[in-house]
Amino acid sequence: MKKVVIIGGGAAGFFTAINAKEKNALLDITILEKGKEVLQKVKISGGGRCNVTHACFEPKELVKFYPRGEKELLGPFHQFMTGDTFEWFDFRGVSLKIEEDNRVFPEANTSEAIINCFQEKVSDLGIKVLKNQGVISVDKEQDLWKISTKSNIFYAHKLVVAAGSSKKIWDICSSLQHTIIPPVPSLFTFNIKDKRLTDLLGISVSNATVNIVGTKLEASGPLLITHWGMSGPAVLKLSAFGARILADRNYQYNVEVNWLSRPTDKILNVLLNLKKKEPRKTVILKSPFAEIPKRLWERFVKFSNIDANQNWADLNSYQLDNLANQLTKGVYNANGRTTFKEEFVTAGGADLKEINFKRFESKLHKNLFFVGEVLNIDAVTGGFNFQNAWTSGYICANSLAE
Incomplete structure (x- = not known):
């Protein structure tokens, strides 16, 4: 059984884990969250309603909302797009609605609808979610990744970095020879x-x-x-x-x-x-x-x-x-x-030149993947940053399931 470790208990991490496990039930997936709670950004998004995505359904139009990542996301958006997001959540019991300004929210009008969906799915699929597991180092031992936290050591065949705007994780990426674009505030x-x-x-x-x-x-x-x-x-x-x-x-x-x-x-x-x-x-x-x-x-x-x-x-x-x-x-x-409110977004992260966007895999290390805002990708307000999480998570999951 292939072991997968995902660093980051946010939207991108959960979405990647769920899709990968649904596509390959034999994967042994563990999500490591440094804090006491998971999905905290989902919880506060959109004033507590969760702005899931934006009602823009053409990839060439959608990429224009990304100051960083416009060119790189065009191909991925042809694989998993806004309409796919609607279908994904609807199939799992969460109906979405489009508001007048084209922002998209759960019909339940609360972020708990998204959080509950994710938590129920990881539970049903047997995905392990471990809290208070801040990663302090990542090393390669033969064909395995060694992930060390303050209290545990984990080994994985495949490693996904989905920790968002985390200086500690960016430093770890640097130790793996990945270039990190220095972060500055956006939005x-x-x-x-x-x-x-x-x-x-x-x-x-x-x-x-x-x-x-x-x-x-x-x-x-x-x-x-x-x-x-x-x-x-x-x-x-x-x-x-x-x-x-x-x-x-x-x-x-x-x-x-x-x-x-x-x-x-x-x-x-x-x-x-x-x-x-x-x-x-x-x-x-x-x-x-x-x-x-x-x-x-x-x-x-x-x-x-x-x-x-x-x-x-x-x-x-x-x-x-x-x-x-x-x-x-x-x-x-x-x-x-x-x-802007509690939604702190940064421009910066893992250099996009070092990522294969057909798989969201590192070009420097096989079986090392990056999804979500840990990459040097960010967007304007309106649900676009979450769409990046869904798209990158979905494509990465396909690669993990191989």
Whole structure:
């Protein structure tokens, strides 16, 4: 009987183990978890509902959500894709639903549905799950892997590293001659202190365009004002794709926001037309843009040097230009970052050049596999990181079952 050890009791580790055992019942599989509990990231994902995947069903479109791993995941996504994820969970009694923003959750609306599914399956299949087994070293002894923890030594014919963003495990991978790309945070919100945003906590716009001044980094989508600055899908996407650039700048940079995602000249024309049609209306009380919340509009008016009692007819060209620029070219200084909820994601990990993505096996060592976020693969928020876990776990399982 072939022995398999999986380092990491998270989503990728459980998914790999279950699929491998279902395909080859003779495998003796052990999952080693360093902590007291397993599947903790699954538990907190999506605010405790578990954002299982994203309703994008074309591999070429799906890979665009991965700042690191886009090229490497294209082939694997043709083998196990979003639709396969739906089918996999449905077959095992967990129905999934698509929400308006295309995020996918269990119909039960709780991460416990996923956790229970995994735990029941590993129990039914006889997969051993050992907690408090932090791995301290991995060595090769003839054709076997020797995995040492503080309290035990395990031997395996095949070893799967599924420990996520773990410095200790990355150090162990380095001891096995694998290159580790130094990790930096991804998926974070921008810390911005600006009087234009003060006391506007919770206000959002549906489609803003945000760019990092002096770079080609740009993203569009919903933008949310928080007590520490800016968040929302547009900002989080920008943080993911700009993870290394922003880290190099020590998280000090300027952010330009087009709150309407429309050219400045077109916005200026809208303002000029309103001045002609509603000359006696008070500017601060009459906005032509339904997308801009009232309190945010009032703030833009104030910082365009427009008095609270001024009518549209009273505005000069300087004030109109100022208002158009506040709406489309507002520059905000960011200094620092804040982790997005509890979902800490890093850019970094095992170098993708050293992985065979047809098997998720090391090119340096036979029978050594990597799945999930231990690899230098990460994605924007919305269920994409879990899809990487499912896809890599499934393909790795096929290799283990051979």
